[in-house]
Amino acid sequence: MNKDEAEVRIAKLRKEIARYRYQYHVLNKLEISEAALDALKHELYKLEEQYPDLITPDSPTQRVAGGVAKGFKKVKHDVPMLSLEDAFNREEADAWLERAKKLRPRAQFEFYAEVKMDGLAISVIYEDGAMKRAATRGDGRVGEEVIRGVRTIESLPLHLRVPKDSEIEHFLKKHKGHMDEKKVVRTLTVHSGRIEARGEVYMLKKQLEKLNKDLKARGKPLLANPRNAAAGAIRQLDPKIAAERGLSFMGWQILGDLGVTTHAQGLEMMALLGIPINESNRLCANLDEVEKFQKSIGDKRDKLPFQIDGIVIKVNDSVLFDSLGVVGKTPRAAVAWKYAAEQGTTIVRDIHISVGRTGALTPVAVMDPVQLAGTTVTHASLHNEDEIRRLGLKIGDTVILEKAGDIIPKIIKVLPKLRAKNSKEFRMPHKCPMCGSDVKRREGEVATVCANKHCFAQELAHLQYFVGRTNFDIRGVGSKIAEQLLQNGLVSEPADLWKLKSVDLLSLEGFAEVSAQKLVDEIQAHKKIALDRFINSLGIRHVGEETARDLASAFGSFSAFRKATPEELDSVDGIGESAVESIRSYFEDKRTADKVDHLLDVVEVETMKKKAPGKFAGTSWVLTGSLESMSRDEAKQKIRNLGGEISSSVSKKTSYVIVGENPGSKFDKAKKLGVPTLNENEFLKKLS
Numbered sequence: 001m002n003k004d005e006a007e008v009r010i011a012k013l014r015k016e017i018a019r020y021r022y023q024y025h026v027l028n029k030l031e032i033s034e035a036a037l038d039a040l041k042h043e044l045y046k047l048e049e050q051y052p053d054l055i056t057p058d059s060p061t062q063r064v065a066g067g068v069a070k071g072f073k074k075v076k077h078d079v080p081m082l083s084l085e086d087a088f089n090r091e092e093a094d095a096w097l098e099r100a101k102k103l104r105p106r107a108q109f110e111f112y113a114e115v116k117m118d119g120l121a122i123s124v125i126y127e128d129g130a131m132k133r134a135a136t137r138g139d140g141r142v143g144e145e146v147i148r149g150v151r152t153i154e155s156l157p158l159h160l161r162v163p164k165d166s167e168i169e170h171f172l173k174k175h176k177g178h179m180d181e182k183k184v185v186r187t188l189t190v191h192s193g194r195i196e197a198r199g200e201v202y203m204l205k206k207q208l209e210k211l212n213k214d215l216k217a218r219g220k221p222l223l224a225n226p227r228n229a230a231a232g233a234i235r236q237l238d239p240k241i242a243a244e245r246g247l248s249f250m251g252w253q254i255l256g257d258l259g260v261t262t263h264a265q266g267l268e269m270m271a272l273l274g275i276p277i278n279e280s281n282r283l284c285a286n287l288d289e290v291e292k293f294q295k296s297i298g299d300k301r302d303k304l305p306f307q308i309d310g311i312v313i314k315v316n317d318s319v320l321f322d323s324l325g326v327v328g329k330t331p332r333a334a335v336a337w338k339y340a341a342e343q344g345t346t347i348v349r350d351i352h353i354s355v356g357r358t359g360a361l362t363p364v365a366v367m368d369p370v371q372l373a374g375t376t377v378t379h380a381s382l383h384n385e386d387e388i389r390r391l392g393l394k395i396g397d398t399v400i401l402e403k404a405g406d407i408i409p410k411i412i413k414v415l416p417k418l419r420a421k422n423s424k425e426f427r428m429p430h431k432c433p434m435c436g437s438d439v440k441r442r443e444g445e446v447a448t449v450c451a452n453k454h455c456f457a458q459e460l461a462h463l464q465y466f467v468g469r470t471n472f473d474i475r476g477v478g479s480k481i482a483e484q485l486l487q488n489g490l491v492s493e494p495a496d497l498w499k500l501k502s503v504d505l506l507s508l509e510g511f512a513e514v515s516a517q518k519l520v521d522e523i524q525a526h527k528k529i530a531l532d533r534f535i536n537s538l539g540i541r542h543v544g545e546e547t548a549r550d551l552a553s554a555f556g557s558f559s560a561f562r563k564a565t566p567e568e569l570d571s572v573d574g575i576g577e578s579a580v581e582s583i584r585s586y587f588e589d590k591r592t593a594d595k596v597d598h599l600l601d602v603v604e605v606e607t608m609k610k611k612a613p614g615k616f617a618g619t620s621w622v623l624t625g626s627l628e629s630m631s632r633d634e635a636k637q638k639i640r641n642l643g644g645e646i647s648s649s650v651s652k653k654t655s656y657v658i659v660g661e662n663p664g665s666k667f668d669k670a671k672k673l674g675v676p677t678l679n680e681n682e683f684l685k686k687l688s
């Protein structure tokens with residue numbers, strides 16, 4: 001996107017984001033999901049990053065997160081409440097660790113992996129064991145005093161708990177030699193001084209359901225999700241409303257002069273003091289273990305009673321954690337490994353037609369790559385013409401795409417306000433893009449179908465033949481994959497194979513990053529092909545391996561073969577009339593000729609040494625009378641095979657006249673013109 005285009009796009013994005021924010025914050029409703037709205041903000045952020053001089057102070061990206069609303073007392077955090085860097089996959093998690101290890105190459109890294117609650121971060125301060133203050137994160141340094149709301153959270157103790165002696169003993173024994181025991185005992189028993197508990201205020205999913213039922217009954221606007229419901233509740237100036245909302249708390253950090261030396265010890269201590277922590281959290285020796293944890297939590301994510309948006313990886317050792325320091329507003333020693341959003345936005349660049357097994361023509365949206373639920377998506381089926389009308393989709397539109405779990409990606413909404421001027425209306429083709437037959441749409445049915453019953457099967461058969469051992473010899477395109485490539489519109493003709501990118505393949509069943517790249521590499525490695533194999537691969541009727549070889553050696557190059565007249569084709573040894581006819585009609589058909597042109601754009605066909613000219617090259621022959629050892633036609637073929645030409649009448653240019661039994665007037669003419677004549681024996685001698 002050039003700068004002018006970016007400027008237009010940026011203006012549209014800002015306007016649209018502002019509209020949704022207003023809807024959400026003022027009208028309390030959300031037309032699109034938060035994930036989709038985040039995706040729009042992300043696009044804006046990326047564009048502004050590319051063109052920083054287009055950033056204006058009123059851009060949504062310039063808004064400081066949080067901030068203190070009117071009506072709240074400001075509270076300064078003694079230790080800033082930092083935010084976390086995000087990672088979305090193992091590579092990004094690895095990169096995070098790489099950076100940390102560079103700074104502390106000799107350190108022993110151990111990790112504490114936590115479930116990342118999707119709630120509102122809160123700091124709660126206890127003095128001598130009593131809850132004294134609670135504040136939101138705000139901008140990280142200054143937050144809002146929300147103790148009235150926080151006091152309504154039943155899972156948070158108003159006064160810290162004193163653990164039983166046995167619990168303290170167990171804790172001391174477990175971490176013997178790795179804690180300041182005196183301090184630990186003092187913290188657990190008398191809670192002297194200041195102890196700060198940080199964690200997430202959240203709302204249970206079922207609590208939100210109940211609340212929304214209530215709100216609906218009272219004719220009030222519903223709450224979009226538990227996180228915002230929690231945030232709204234805790235910031236209620238009226239604690240009664242906060243209490244009604246039934247909030248919960250989960251701790252993720254404890255601060256103070258506590259005597260512990262690791263993050264894990266701190267959280268264990270938190271639990272002993274009566275502050276809930278997530279029971280699933282785990283100590284991990286390496287990132288492999290962290291990844292296992294991340295997967296197992298992800299698998300049960302939907303079944304959890306609360307909303308989560310990922311896990312957090314923290315360096316367990318407190319000294320190491322602190323020594324890694326802070327970059328910007330994030331600590332280097334922690335990273336949030338987020339679960340990919342199941343909704344995102346992208347731009348539809350084109351609509352392809354795929355032809356399925358039943359001959360149904362399916363429009364497929366080709367989009368800018370977008371990460372959804374952990375996979376990259378570039379294509380989405382639009383099912384039929386009516387679905388495109390229903391969505392109101394034009395080529396060039398910004399759309400919201402959804403992919404939940406294993407479900408195939410689906411365009412759920414068009415954002416017409418972000419439409420570009422040059423967006424195009426989609427029209428269903430009148431001819432099948434695979435076979436060129438007419439298409440029809442029966443009344444009362446949504447599907448447009450190719451009239452040629454064998455259409456898909458033929459294309460599938462040809463694609464498999466094309467990549468077969470005797471042709472391009474591309475491994476890894478078995479029937480299942482070939483079928484998917486055609487069905488998803490990724491390949492509608494052989495040349496499309498070389499346009500495949502690994503990201504396209506990821507949306508197919510059974511492909512992962514590595515296998516997708518492998519197939520792309522395999523295809524690219526087979527760009528160069530011998531002339532005979534190439535001719536064979538086209539699948540021209542009556543042109544098999546043998547014939548293709550004959551044609552290749554007769555013409556030497558593909559262009560010479562393509563330009564050959566029927567007569568020239570006919571003169572090639574081994575080429576019958578039916579082959580000549582089907583070669584002619586193959587290149588005369590615009591559709592097949594186009595496919596060949598497309599192929600020649602992406603592959604390299606080698607030339608071949610032409611067969612040495614026969615010993616009759618440049619000679620012209622006339623036959624008269626009948627021969628004993630062969631028919632006239634056989635004789636003609638033998639002459640042609642050796643490069644001679646056959647003429648039907650004698651002239652001065654004639655090289656030889658073959659005279660058999662009962663010769664006609666041609667014999668007389670030869671004598672008259674002085675053209676050499678050969679009898680059958682002499683002819684046979686010349687042939688050998």
Ligand SMILES: [Zn+2]
Pocket residue numbers: 355432433434435436437450451452455456
């Ligand atoms: Zn067709």
